Amino acid sequence: xxxxxxxxxxxxxxxxxxxxxxxxxxxxxxxxxxxxxxxxxxxxxxxxxxxxxxxxxxxxxxxxxxxxxxxxxxxxxxxxxxxxxxxxxxxxxxxxxxxxxxxxxxxxxxxxxxxxxxxxxxxxxxxxxxxxxxxxxxxxxxxxxxxxxxxxxxxxxxxxxxxxxxxxxxxxxxxxxxxxxxxx
Numbered sequence: 001x002x003x004x005x006x007x008x009x010x011x012x013x014x015x016x017x018x019x020x021x022x023x024x025x026x027x028x029x030x031x032x033x034x035x036x037x038x039x040x041x042x043x044x045x046x047x048x049x050x051x052x053x054x055x056x057x058x059x060x061x062x063x064x065x066x067x068x069x070x071x072x073x074x075x076x077x078x079x080x081x082x083x084x085x086x087x088x089x090x091x092x093x094x095x096x097x098x099x100x101x102x103x104x105x106x107x108x109x110x111x112x113x114x115x116x117x118x119x120x121x122x123x124x125x126x127x128x129x130x131x132x133x134x135x136x137x138x139x140x141x142x143x144x145x146x147x148x149x150x151x152x153x154x155x156x157x158x159x160x161x162x163x164x165x166x167x168x169x170x171x172x173x174x175x176x177x178x179x180x181x182x183x184x
Contacts, residue, residue, distance in 0.1 A: 004087075005043050005046065005047060006043035007043075007069065008043070008047060008052070008066060008067060009040060009041050009042060009043030009047065010043065011065075011066050011069060012040065012041055012047075012052075012055055012066065013041045015055065015059045015061065015066075016041070016059075019059060023037055023038060023041070026058075029058065030051070030054055030055075030058070032051075048127050049094075049096055049111075050127045050128065050129035050163075051129075052066055052067070053109065053129055053183060054129060054130065057130070062104070062105075062106070063098070063101075063109055064086065064098060064101035064102065067086055067098065067101065068086055068101065071104075072101065072102045072103055072104045072106075073102060073104065074102050074103045074104060075103075075104055077103075078100050078101075078102050078103040080097075080098075080099050080100070080101070080102075083097070085097030085098050085099050085101065085111075085112060086098040086101040093115065093116075093118075093125045093168075093169075093170075094113050094114070094115055094169070095113070095114040095115075095116075096111045096112070096113055096181075097111060097112040097113075098110075098111055099111060099112055099180075107184070108182050108183060108184045109182070109183040110180065110181070110182045110183075111180070111181045111182075111183070112178065112179075112180060112181075113135075113169075113178065113179050113180075113181045114176060114177075114178050115140075115142065115169055115170065115171040115176065115177045115178075115179075116171060116176055117171040117172070117173070117174045117175055117176060117177075118170065118171070122170075124143065124145050124168035124169065124170045125168050126145070126166040126167060126168040127166070127167065127168065128163060128164055128165060128166050128167065129163050129164070129183070130163070130164055131163050131164070131183060131184050132160065132161065132162055132163055132183075132184045133160070133161055133163040133167075133181060133182065133183050133184070134158065134159070134160045134180075134181070134182040134184070135153070135158060135159045135160075135169075135179050135180065135181050135182075136157075136158040136179055136180045137153045137154060137155050137156065137157050137158070137177065137178075137179045138155065138178050138179060138180060139155060139176070139177060139178040139179075140155065140171055140172070140173070140175045140176055140177030140178060141153070141154050141155075141171070141172040141173050141175070141177060142154075142169050142170070142171060142172065142177045142179060143169065143170045143171075143172050144159060144167065144168070144169050145166075145167065145168050145169075145170075146161050146165055146166070146167045147165040147166055147167070152172070153179075163183065
């Protein structure tokens with residue numbers, strides 16, 4: 001795994017140890033197996049952004065502190081220039097750029113998400129996380145599956161949903177898709 005993934009895993013482990021919570025207790029709280037949690041904390045596997053978001057909420061820290069090792073400092077506004085968001089490549093299916101990584105006490109986490117096309121035979125990867133999510137497609141066509149419901153979104157289309165339900169996205173038409181995802 002990349003050095004970035006290993007650094008994020010180390011920060012997760014430190015948060016857990018500082019809080020004095022066991023792997024067994026935390027994995028149960030998060031609704032994942034102990035083995036999966038150990039893999040995430042080892043830094044040897046991709047760590048889903050949804051898991052990172054849950055960890056940040058659990059330990060009451062900013063997601064960007066887990067991603068970058070630095071606490072956000074901006075209170076009034078934060079500008080992220082084109083292609084300068086903090087890269088979060090946690091799953092091969094999606095590439096994330098945090099668009100508000102340096103703003104303190106966010107009430108939402110905005111990301112620019114890029115989905116590369118895959119063959120139709122490759123299944124959509126599902127995940128879920130607490131809260132709600134808003135997606136706005138800015139490039140390409142995106143197939144979104146939420147709790148078994150298939151939705152096709154084109155450029156300019158948007159979707160708001162309960163992210164506690166299993167959901168996943170897939171670029172369509174052999175073209176990359178980009179969308180803004182805001183997690184509340």
